[in-house]
Amino acid sequence: MRTSEKGLQSIIAFEGIELNAYRCPAGIWTIGVGHTGDVDGVPVVRGMKITEGEAMALLREDVKRFEKYLNKQPFIGSLTQGMFDALVSFIFNVGIAAFAASTMRRKLCSNAAREDVAKEFPKWVFGTVNGKKERLAGLVKRREAERQMFLSV
Numbered sequence: 001m002r003t004s005e006k007g008l009q010s011i012i013a014f015e016g017i018e019l020n021a022y023r024c025p026a027g028i029w030t031i032g033v034g035h036t037g038d039v040d041g042v043p044v045v046r047g048m049k050i051t052e053g054e055a056m057a058l059l060r061e062d063v064k065r066f067e068k069y070l071n072k073q074p075f076i077g078s079l080t081q082g083m084f085d086a087l088v089s090f091i092f093n094v095g096i097a098a099f100a101a102s103t104m105r106r107k108l109c110s111n112a113a114r115e116d117v118a119k120e121f122p123k124w125v126f127g128t129v130n131g132k133k134e135r136l137a138g139l140v141k142r143r144e145a146e147r148q149m150f151l152s153v
Contacts, residue, residue, distance in 0.1 A: 001071060003063050007085025010149060011063070011092055014142045017055050021048040025127070033059040034092065066091045075108040082152035083114070086121075090146050093139075094124060114151060121147040 003011075015034040021044050024030045029044040032055035039050060039058065050058070066088045070076060079087070091099045099105055104120035125139040 001076065001079065001081070001084045002067055003088045004081055004085055007081075007088055007149070008059065008063065010085065010145060011059070011089050014089070014093070014138070014145070017052065019050055019052065019055060021046055025129075031055070031058075033062075035059070035062055037062070063088060063092065066096070069096050073105075073108070075111070078108075078111065080153060082149050086146040086150035089142075089149070090121070090124070093142065118147045118150050121150065 012033055017033055018031060021029050021031045024034075024036075028036050029046070029048075030036050031039065031044045031048055031050055035055070035058040036044060037058075038044070039048065039054070042048075069091070070079075070084065070087055087099075090104075102120065103123075104117060107117045107120065121143040122140075125135050125143050126133050127136045127139060128134070129136070
């Protein structure tokens with residue numbers, strides 16, 4: 001499976017597009033749509049600029065890694081496009097390692113009901129602010145959108 005245009009637009013809506021390099025809340029140099037890897041073989045650094053077209057190309061490349069991971073999972077045959085798009089967005093945000101260790105993945109692997117799996121999204125709404133774990137409004141919004149996408153046909 002591949003991420004649909006709707007799935008990509010959802011990621012863009014929550015990540016935003018930044019054509020000038022910036023430090024994310026974790027202190028990592030980032031550019032485009034949450035891209036932290038190299039750009040044409042060069043690490044993202046202060047002062048780096050890209051075009052919107054380059055940002056979209058980087059997003060598509062970044063998403064391929066998550067698609068490849070999901071397409072190797074034992075539950076892949078049971079996913080709808082909405083489920084796949086929601087999971088790509090989720091993993092884009094939390095990372096493969098966190099998803100791999102999650103109850104959400106365990107439920108998917110055990111063929112739990114879609115509604116039961118969807119209950120896991122709202123549990124991932126916390127981030128660190130000034131060294132403290134806090135419920136973040138932006139993550140609440142994102143997880144609800146991902147949950148709705150997951151439950152769509």
